[in-house]
Amino acid sequence: DAKTTQPPSMDCAEGRAANLPCNHSTISGNEYVYWYRQIHSQGPQYIIHGLKNNETNEMASLIITEDRKSSTLILPHATLRDTAVYYCIVRAGSNDYKLSFGAGTTVTVRA
Amino acid sequence: GAVVSQHPSRVICKSGTSVKIECRSLDFQATTMFWYRQFPKQSLMLMATSNEGSKATYEQGVEKDKFLINHASLTLSTLTVTSAHPEDSSFYICSARQGSGGTEAFFGQGTRLTVV
Numbered sequence: 001d002a003k004t005t006q007p008p009s010m011d012c013a014e015g016r017a018a019n020l021p022c023n024h025s026t027i028s029g030n031e032y033v034y035w036y037r038q039i040h041s042q043g044p045q046y047i048i049h050g051l052k053n054n055e056t057n058e059m060a061s062l063i064i065t066e067d068r069k070s071s072t073l074i075l076p077h078a079t080l081r082d083t084a085v086y087y088c089i090v091r092a093g094s095n096d097y098k099l100s101f102g103a104g105t106t107v108t109v110r111a
Numbered sequence: 112g113a114v115v116s117q118h119p120s121r122v123i124c125k126s127g128t129s130v131k132i133e134c135r136s137l138d139f140q141a142t143t144m145f146w147y148r149q150f151p152k153q154s155l156m157l158m159a160t161s162n163e164g165s166k167a168t169y170e171q172g173v174e175k176d177k178f179l180i181n182h183a184s185l186t187l188s189t190l191t192v193t194s195a196h197p198e199d200s201s202f203y204i205c206s207a208r209q210g211s212g213g214t215e216a217f218f219g220q221g222t223r224l225t226v227v
Contacts, residue, residue, distance in 0.1 A: 034215065043117070043204045043218035044155070087154075098145065099206070099216060101155040 004088045009106040018075040020105055022088030025069040031092050033064060034099070035073045037084040037107075044087065044101075047073065078109045113139045113209050117219030124195055124226055131191045132222045134205030140185035141207035145216070146178075149202040161188040195226040 005023040012018040024033065034049040048055055048062045050071075055062045061074040075082055087104040114137040124130050134144055142163045147155040159180055160168040167180035179191040188207075192199055202223055208216040 036218075038155075041202070041221070041223070043115075043206075043221045046215045046217060049215055098157055098160065099155075100157070101147075103154055 004090055004102055006086075006088050006102065006105045008103060009108070011108050011110055012075075012078050014080060014109050014111050015077055018078040018082065018107060018109070020073040020075075020086050020088075020107065021070065022073070023070045024088070024090045027068050027090050028092070031090045033062065033068075033071050034089045034091055035060070035062065036087045036089065036099075036101075037082075038087070038104070039081075039084045047086075078107075080109050080111060083107060083109045113137075113207075113217045115141075115205065115207050115217045115219040117203075117205055117222050119222060120220060121223040122225070124224070126196055126226055127194055129191055129193045130195055130224060131189055132203055132205075132224075134188045134190070134207070134219050136186045136207045136209075136217075139207075139209045141188075141209065142185060144182060144188040144205055144207045146180065146188075146190050147204045147206070149204060149221075155204060158190075192224065195224070197226045200224055200226045 032049050032051050035047040036044040038044045048060050050062045064071045085104040085106050087101050089099050116135045118133045144161040146158045148158050149155045157170050158173045161180045161182040163182045163185050169175045177193055182188040202221050204221040206216045206218045
Protein backbone atom coordinates (compact mmCIF):
# COMPACT_ATOMS: atom_id res chain seq x y z
CA ASP A 1 0.00 0.00 0.00
CA ALA A 2 1.20 3.51 -0.77
CA LYS A 3 2.69 5.65 1.97
CA THR A 4 1.00 8.78 3.28
CA THR A 5 2.38 11.99 4.74
CA GLN A 6 0.46 14.12 7.23
CA PRO A 7 1.39 17.12 9.36
CA PRO A 8 2.12 16.00 12.92
CA SER A 9 -0.29 18.41 14.55
CA MET A 10 -2.75 21.20 14.01
CA ASP A 11 -5.04 23.39 16.05
CA CYS A 12 -8.44 24.62 15.07
CA ALA A 13 -11.12 26.75 16.66
CA GLU A 14 -14.37 25.29 17.84
CA GLY A 15 -17.15 25.87 15.35
CA ARG A 16 -14.81 26.45 12.45
CA ALA A 17 -14.02 24.04 9.65
CA ALA A 18 -10.94 21.89 10.10
CA ASN A 19 -9.05 20.96 6.93
CA LEU A 20 -6.66 18.05 7.33
CA PRO A 21 -4.24 17.45 4.45
CA CYS A 22 -2.74 14.16 3.38
CA ASN A 23 -0.17 13.50 0.72
CA HIS A 24 -0.13 10.16 -1.07
CA SER A 25 1.88 10.85 -4.19
CA THR A 26 2.63 7.19 -4.93
CA ILE A 27 -0.98 6.05 -4.82
CA SER A 28 -1.93 3.56 -7.51
CA GLY A 29 -5.15 3.21 -9.43
CA ASN A 30 -6.80 0.56 -7.27
CA GLU A 31 -5.97 2.14 -3.92
CA TYR A 32 -8.57 3.83 -1.77
CA VAL A 33 -7.99 6.70 0.65
CA TYR A 34 -9.33 6.02 4.14
CA TRP A 35 -9.58 8.28 7.14
CA TYR A 36 -9.82 7.10 10.72
CA ARG A 37 -9.51 8.94 13.98
CA GLN A 38 -8.54 7.83 17.45
CA ILE A 39 -9.73 9.64 20.50
CA HIS A 40 -7.48 9.13 23.49
CA SER A 41 -7.57 5.58 24.91
CA GLN A 42 -10.19 4.38 22.44
CA GLY A 43 -10.08 2.23 19.33
CA PRO A 44 -9.90 3.97 15.95
CA GLN A 45 -13.17 5.20 14.48
CA TYR A 46 -13.90 5.03 10.78
CA ILE A 47 -14.64 8.43 9.24
CA ILE A 48 -14.81 8.19 5.47
CA HIS A 49 -13.14 6.71 2.42
CA GLY A 50 -13.00 7.33 -1.32
CA LEU A 51 -11.38 6.22 -4.53
CA LYS A 52 -11.38 9.25 -6.81
CA ASN A 53 -14.64 11.11 -6.33
CA ASN A 54 -15.23 13.49 -3.47
CA GLU A 55 -17.25 11.96 -0.69
CA THR A 56 -19.43 13.35 2.09
CA ASN A 57 -21.14 11.74 5.02
CA GLU A 58 -22.55 12.87 8.33
CA MET A 59 -19.10 13.19 9.87
CA ALA A 60 -16.92 14.76 7.21
CA SER A 61 -16.11 15.45 3.58
CA LEU A 62 -13.23 13.97 1.65
CA ILE A 63 -11.76 15.95 -1.21
CA ILE A 64 -9.39 14.03 -3.48
CA THR A 65 -7.35 15.91 -6.07
CA GLU A 66 -7.80 14.99 -9.69
CA ASP A 67 -4.38 13.34 -9.88
CA ARG A 68 -5.20 11.55 -6.60
CA LYS A 69 -1.82 12.42 -5.13
CA SER A 70 -3.31 14.25 -2.19
CA SER A 71 -6.55 14.60 -0.29
CA THR A 72 -8.14 16.75 2.38
CA LEU A 73 -10.46 15.68 5.14
CA ILE A 74 -12.87 18.44 6.12
CA LEU A 75 -14.64 18.53 9.45
CA PRO A 76 -17.24 21.21 8.70
CA HIS A 77 -17.88 22.47 12.24
CA ALA A 78 -15.24 21.25 14.64
CA THR A 79 -16.25 20.59 18.22
CA LEU A 80 -14.16 19.85 21.29
CA ARG A 81 -15.10 16.18 20.88
CA ASP A 82 -13.28 16.13 17.54
CA THR A 83 -9.95 16.41 19.34
CA ALA A 84 -8.15 13.23 18.28
CA VAL A 85 -5.38 11.74 16.18
CA TYR A 86 -6.48 11.54 12.55
CA TYR A 87 -5.00 8.88 10.31
CA CYS A 88 -4.96 8.97 6.52
CA ILE A 89 -4.41 5.49 5.10
CA VAL A 90 -4.13 4.25 1.56
CA ARG A 91 -5.21 0.71 0.91
CA ALA A 92 -5.77 -1.41 -2.14
CA GLY A 93 -9.33 -2.64 -2.55
CA SER A 94 -8.02 -6.13 -3.08
CA ASN A 95 -5.95 -5.97 0.11
CA ASP A 96 -6.99 -8.35 2.82
CA TYR A 97 -7.67 -5.37 4.98
CA LYS A 98 -4.41 -4.83 6.72
CA LEU A 99 -4.29 -1.18 7.69
CA SER A 100 -0.88 0.42 8.10
CA PHE A 101 -1.12 3.30 10.54
CA GLY A 102 1.36 6.13 10.33
CA ALA A 103 1.84 8.78 12.97
CA GLY A 104 -1.29 10.69 11.93
CA THR A 105 -2.18 14.29 12.70
CA THR A 106 -2.98 15.27 16.26
CA VAL A 107 -5.87 17.70 15.99
CA THR A 108 -6.67 19.89 18.96
CA VAL A 109 -9.91 21.81 18.87
CA ARG A 110 -9.82 24.85 21.11
CA ALA A 111 -12.77 26.71 22.56
CA GLY B 112 -21.79 1.53 11.36
CA ALA B 113 -21.08 -2.04 12.38
CA VAL B 114 -20.13 -2.74 15.98
CA VAL B 115 -17.04 -4.56 17.19
CA SER B 116 -16.84 -5.23 20.91
CA GLN B 117 -13.78 -6.11 22.96
CA HIS B 118 -13.71 -7.58 26.42
CA PRO B 119 -12.33 -6.76 28.89
CA SER B 120 -11.69 -3.06 28.42
CA ARG B 121 -8.88 -3.15 30.92
CA VAL B 122 -7.10 -5.90 32.81
CA ILE B 123 -4.29 -6.12 35.32
CA CYS B 124 -2.45 -9.40 35.69
CA LYS B 125 0.61 -10.75 37.43
CA SER B 126 3.79 -11.62 35.57
CA GLY B 127 3.79 -15.17 34.32
CA THR B 128 0.04 -15.50 34.00
CA SER B 129 -2.00 -15.61 30.81
CA VAL B 130 -4.69 -13.19 29.74
CA LYS B 131 -7.42 -13.73 27.15
CA ILE B 132 -8.97 -10.85 25.21
CA GLU B 133 -12.15 -11.34 23.22
CA CYS B 134 -13.18 -9.54 20.06
CA ARG B 135 -16.73 -9.90 18.79
CA SER B 136 -18.49 -8.57 15.72
CA LEU B 137 -21.97 -7.89 17.08
CA ASP B 138 -24.07 -7.34 13.99
CA PHE B 139 -22.12 -8.85 11.13
CA GLN B 140 -20.01 -11.85 10.29
CA ALA B 141 -16.28 -11.37 9.99
CA THR B 142 -14.19 -13.99 8.24
CA THR B 143 -11.12 -11.92 8.98
CA MET B 144 -10.22 -10.00 12.10
CA PHE B 145 -7.03 -8.14 12.92
CA TRP B 146 -5.14 -7.61 16.14
CA TYR B 147 -3.11 -4.47 16.79
CA ARG B 148 -0.95 -3.29 19.65
CA GLN B 149 -0.31 0.30 20.61
CA PHE B 150 2.33 1.49 23.05
CA PRO B 151 2.01 4.92 24.70
CA LYS B 152 2.44 7.84 22.31
CA GLN B 153 2.93 5.47 19.38
CA SER B 154 0.76 4.44 16.47
CA LEU B 155 -1.03 1.14 16.06
CA MET B 156 1.10 -1.80 14.97
CA LEU B 157 -0.50 -4.80 13.31
CA MET B 158 0.28 -8.01 15.17
CA ALA B 159 -1.63 -10.66 13.29
CA THR B 160 -4.47 -11.47 10.95
CA SER B 161 -7.07 -13.84 12.34
CA ASN B 162 -8.88 -16.04 9.85
CA GLU B 163 -12.00 -17.98 10.78
CA GLY B 164 -11.36 -21.68 10.75
CA SER B 165 -7.65 -21.48 10.02
CA LYS B 166 -4.38 -20.47 11.59
CA ALA B 167 -3.61 -16.84 12.18
CA THR B 168 -0.97 -15.04 10.15
CA TYR B 169 1.54 -13.18 12.29
CA GLU B 170 3.55 -10.11 11.36
CA GLN B 171 7.29 -10.27 11.45
CA GLY B 172 8.67 -10.09 14.95
CA VAL B 173 5.46 -11.18 16.68
CA GLU B 174 5.85 -14.43 18.60
CA LYS B 175 3.01 -16.76 17.68
CA ASP B 176 3.56 -18.96 20.73
CA LYS B 177 3.25 -15.99 23.03
CA PHE B 178 0.25 -14.36 21.38
CA LEU B 179 -2.22 -17.15 20.71
CA ILE B 180 -5.06 -16.29 18.38
CA ASN B 181 -8.19 -18.34 17.91
CA HIS B 182 -10.98 -17.48 15.48
CA ALA B 183 -13.44 -20.25 16.07
CA SER B 184 -16.54 -18.56 14.72
CA LEU B 185 -17.51 -15.82 12.29
CA THR B 186 -18.19 -13.43 15.15
CA LEU B 187 -15.46 -14.16 17.68
CA SER B 188 -11.69 -13.97 17.74
CA THR B 189 -9.59 -14.27 20.88
CA LEU B 190 -6.06 -13.17 21.68
CA THR B 191 -4.31 -14.86 24.58
CA VAL B 192 -1.15 -13.29 25.93
CA THR B 193 0.70 -16.20 27.49
CA SER B 194 3.24 -15.89 30.29
CA ALA B 195 2.75 -12.16 30.35
CA HIS B 196 5.61 -9.86 31.34
CA PRO B 197 5.62 -6.15 32.12
CA GLU B 198 6.88 -5.35 28.62
CA ASP B 199 3.64 -6.83 27.25
CA SER B 200 1.71 -4.04 28.92
CA SER B 201 0.03 -2.21 26.08
CA PHE B 202 -3.25 -1.24 24.44
CA TYR B 203 -4.54 -4.15 22.34
CA ILE B 204 -7.11 -3.41 19.65
CA CYS B 205 -8.98 -5.66 17.27
CA SER B 206 -10.73 -4.84 14.04
CA ALA B 207 -13.02 -6.63 11.64
CA ARG B 208 -14.23 -5.85 8.20
CA GLN B 209 -17.66 -6.27 6.80
CA GLY B 210 -17.70 -7.42 3.23
CA SER B 211 -14.82 -7.22 0.80
CA GLY B 212 -13.16 -4.85 -1.60
CA GLY B 213 -13.34 -1.15 -0.82
CA THR B 214 -15.19 -1.38 2.45
CA GLU B 215 -14.28 -0.06 5.84
CA ALA B 216 -12.99 -1.89 8.89
CA PHE B 217 -14.45 -1.36 12.32
CA PHE B 218 -12.45 -1.35 15.51
CA GLY B 219 -13.11 -2.50 19.01
CA GLN B 220 -12.75 -0.09 21.90
CA GLY B 221 -9.41 -1.62 22.88
CA THR B 222 -8.11 -3.48 25.91
CA ARG B 223 -5.61 -1.88 28.26
CA LEU B 224 -3.35 -4.63 29.60
CA THR B 225 -1.12 -3.92 32.57
CA VAL B 226 1.26 -6.64 33.73
CA VAL B 227 2.61 -6.18 37.24
